[in-house]
Amino acid sequence: MNLAKTAVAVSIKTLMERYRVAxxxxxxxxxxxxxxxxxxxxxxxxxxxxxxxxLEKVEKVxxxxxxxxxxxxxxxxxxxxxxxxxxxxxxVKLEExxxxxxxxxxxxx
Numbered sequence: 001m002n003l004a005k006t007a008v009a010v011s012i013k014t015l016m017e018r019y020r021v022a023x024x025x026x027x028x029x030x031x032x033x034x035x036x037x038x039x040x041x042x043x044x045x046x047x048x049x050x051x052x053x054x055l056e057k058v059e060k061v062x063x064x065x066x067x068x069x070x071x072x073x074x075x076x077x078x079x080x081x082x083x084x085x086x087x088x089x090x091x092v093k094l095e096e097x098x099x100x101x102x103x104x105x106x107x108x109x
Contacts, residue, residue, distance in 0.1 A: 009048050010103035015092065016051075017099050028057050032064035 016023070029050065031039060041058050044050040050058075061067075071078040094100040 005047065005049050006104060009050075010100055011094055012051060013103060014094060014097050014100040018092065018097065023051055023053060026051070026053055026057065028059055029053065030059050030061050030064070032061050036060040036062070 015021075031041070037060075039049075041050065041055060045052045068082065072082050073079075
């Protein structure tokens with residue numbers, strides 16, 4: 001459990017550093033799926049799993065994958081929006097990010 005918590009926390013930090021996003025620039029954090037269903041947001045922030053931001057900025061969105069698929073099936077506009085968004089996605093291999101590796105090592109040892 002501690003390794004999983006560390007991996008999530010360091011992943012968030014690594015991506016924020018990579019894209020130069022400051023904590024105060026985050027206007028919303030979306031939590032989805034089983035993760036959002038079971039998580040206590042305040043406790044997750046307290047233990048460092050999630051960055052500490054205002055609770056009003058955290059939104060639980062349920063099963064976002066199913067909802068997105070449903071919208072894409074019933075709306076041509078939503079489908080086009082999804083196709084546009086898909087072209088902007090970048091796959092980041094965290095295991096190749098120096099700050100991820102050093103962050104994991106620092107947290108574990």
